[in-house]
Amino acid sequence: MNPAALLRIAFQCSFRVQRKLLRFAWNGHRAIGAFRRRQEENRPFFPAFWMLSVTNRCNLRCRGCWVEQTAEPCQLSLAQMQGIVDTARKYQSRFFGILGGEPLFHSDLFTLFEKNPDAYFQLFTNGTQLDSEIAERLAKCGNVTPLISIEGLETESRIRRGKGDVFAKSIAGLETVTGAGLFTGVSASINRRNFDELVSAEYLDFLIGKGVHYLWYFIYRPCGRDPDFETALEKEQILALRRFLVEQRRRAKILILDAYWDGAGNALCPGATGISHHIAPNAAVEFCPIVQFTDGFLNEDASNLERILQQNTLLKNLRTFCAEQGRGCVLLEAPRELAQFLRENGAEDSSGRDLLAELETRPPMICHDLPGCEIPETSLGYRLGKRYYFFGFGAYG
Numbered sequence: 562m563n564p565a566a567l568l569r570i571a572f573q574c575s576f577r578v579q580r581k582l583l584r585f586a587w588n589g590h591r592a593i594g595a596f597r598r599r600q601e602e603n604r605p606f607f608p609a610f611w612m613l614s615v616t617n618r619c620n621l622r623c624r625g626c627w628v629e630q631t632a633e634p635c636q637l638s639l640a641q642m643q644g645i646v647d648t649a650r651k652y653q654s655r656f657f658g659i660l661g662g663e664p665l666f667h668s669d670l671f672t673l674f675e676k677n678p679d680a681y682f683q684l685f686t687n688g689t690q691l692d693s694e695i696a697e698r699l700a701k702c703g704n705v706t707p708l709i710s711i712e713g714l715e716t717e718s719r720i721r722r723g724k725g726d727v728f729a730k731s732i733a734g735l736e737t738v739t740g741a742g743l744f745t746g747v748s749a750s751i752n753r754r755n756f757d758e759l760v761s762a763e764y765l766d767f768l769i770g771k772g773v774h775y776l777w778y779f780i781y782r783p784c785g786r787d788p789d790f791e792t793a794l795e796k797e798q799i800l801a802l803r804r805f806l807v808e809q810r811r812r813a814k815i816l817i818l819d820a821y822w823d824g825a826g827n828a829l830c831p832g833a834t835g836i837s838h839h840i841a842p843n844a845a846v847e848f849c850p851i852v853q854f855t856d857g858f859l860n861e862d863a864s865n866l867e868r869i870l871q872q873n874t875l876l877k878n879l880r881t882f883c884a885e886q887g888r889g890c891v892l893l894e895a896p897r898e899l900a901q902f903l904r905e906n907g908a909e910d911s912s913g914r915d916l917l918a919e920l921e922t923r924p925p926m927i928c929h930d931l932p933g934c935e936i937p938e939t940s941l942g943y944r945l946g947k948r949y950y951f952f953g954f955g956a957y958g
């Protein structure tokens with residue numbers, strides 16, 4: 562790891578933001594340790610982290626998005642969100658990815674952030690709503706890191722987002738939050754069209770110049786009503802992305818994240834390991850954001866969350882099923898087998914579409930599990946980080 566990537570945080574983020582970040586680092590360490598012990602000692606299951614899609618309302622309609630927007634927006638109530646946070650706290654779990662739709666359209670979001678100073682929130686946003694007032698409120702909270710999705714430079718953003726001004730607005734939002742001293746990230750889901758412009762040292766330097774502290778690369782997963790299968794990455798491109806990550810982690814003055822590979826370069830599925838699960842805007846407790854099936858919806862204050870996780874069987878069986886299918890993404894690699902499993906287990910489709918029909922007709926696709934092509938981390942910092950905080954947790958034997 563290039564120490565400059567950490568020094569930039571010390572010089573650019575406010576003292577409050579840094580203090581909360583250190584607290585998150587310590588709590589994250591404890592959350593993983595507690596999760597690991599629960600798994601090893603066969604104690605009641607509870608993930609270490611949660612992905613919460615707090616609303617399906619959005620100002621964009623991006624190609625490949627899995628979120629079904631409705632005329633009357635669907636969202637988690639403040640009581641449900643607070644109930645999730647309170648329950649998770651009992652299991653040392655204090656980190657929450659906040660997704661949408663566009664989560665900043667949820668009017669109670671800041672109440673959640675302010676009422677839970679010991680928790681840490683990663684705000685997955687398209688950046689178009691990040692004005693100076695919101696940036697100031699986030700900086701005052703200190704326990705929120707904005708993660709702005711940029712799916713391409715001007716042209717590709719227009720194609721993916723379906724609007725011409727999104728790139729400029731996202732960059733303006735980005736500059737506003739970095740200017741407010743926030744620990745700021747950018748995410749990108751890489752496909753064939755944006756590969757060359759976003760998987761490059763020039764793009765990293767562009768983001769560093771804008772004050773960005775970390776970049777999270779996702780592999781494009783064609784989903785939703787308009788999946789755009791043709792732009793999904795080929796094997797050689799996935800390997801090239803992996804090589805780029807490993808190389809740039811030693812060189813770049815920016816942190817680079819992924820949720821696909823352990824320190825040795827073995828693929829894994831976060832859902833199959835149980836390290837994180839997802840709650841949808843309609844309160845469905847799901848395996849992950851794109852495997853939108855459930856056997857339990859939260860009640861009005863989420864007080865039934867533990868029962869859904871520990872007494873219902875779908876998520877437990879799905880973790881085992883996915884690990885048996887392979888180390889990659891079951892939705893991409895084995896959609897038909899997944900559909901059959903879900904039917905046999907009486908899973909309820911919580912997508913708002915006919916996702917079972919989609920699974921039965923979509924083509925199997927290649928993903929990040931490429932046996933025999935493992936590329937291990939070469940940066941000691943990332944190798945140790947992955948070894949202690951991101952590995953199979955026994956899911957793959």
Ligand code: SF4
Nearest residue numbers: 830831832849890891
């Ligand atoms: S099924 Fe795919 S998208 Fe879901 S957690 Fe696993 S790898 Fe990620």
